[in-house]
Amino acid sequence: MLVKQLLSMKSGSGKPGIEANSIVTIGPDATLGEAAVLLAEQRIGAVVVSTDGKRPEGILSERDIVRQLGRNGIKVLSQPIGEVMTRAVQTCTTGEDALTILERMTEGRFRHMPVVDDQGLMLGVISIGDAVSGRLKELAAEKEALTGMIMGS
Template sequence: MLVNQLLSMKSDSGKPGVAGTTIATVKPSDTVADAVRLLSELRIGAVVVSSDGKRPEGILSERDVVRQLGQKGAAVLDSPISELMTREVQTCTLSEDALIILDRMTKGRFRHLPVVDQDGAMLGVVSIGDAVSGRLKELAAEKEALTGMIMGN
């Protein structure tokens, strides 16, 4: 399964108001509180940080926020996102294999990956949950095909 297939399956995610191609972005100058509101409202685990809404400059996850809340307290909510975001954002393309990106996310211990085109413009975001769900669907289809072959269907 390829990343483009994962993105197309996201429209069935069941998250209210969140289409498969929705890219939740915040500006580096927005406050952490702004990002937390968006994470809560959309029921997602990370937002892409982008000044223009097209190219990723960073990513901010709920883990990043919780880690800083634990270290600095509630005052961190007034900080600009640029102080907390992960600046070295890993990305993937539509043609990459879902198993490969699943392995990258697992080894890198991150759960969200912006999908970009050849010019670096964002097309979507896939999560580790999207990759796992895609793999499970793939395995179920393989099982069904093998069962059909064995049963002579």
């Protein structure tokens, strides 16, 4: 399954992150407190950090916020996201294989990945859950095809 197919599966789900105008982003000057509110309101685990809302500059996850709280206490909620976000954002394109993306996420120990076009503009965001769901659908289809072959259908 391709990343393009993962995005199309999400488009009917009502989840944010499908079209460029619905990708949840936040600016690097916003605070961790503001990011926490946004994550809670949108019911998402990470937010893409972007000044223009089109190109990813970083990514901030719930884990990032919790780690900062654990290290430095509640005062970090007024800290700018730009000081905490992951700057080396892993991205993918629509033509990449979902299994490869799943392996990259697992090896890198991250759960969210912006999907970009050839110019680096965001097309959507996929999560490790999206990749797992896509893989399970593939496996179910393979099982059905093999069962049909064995049964002579």
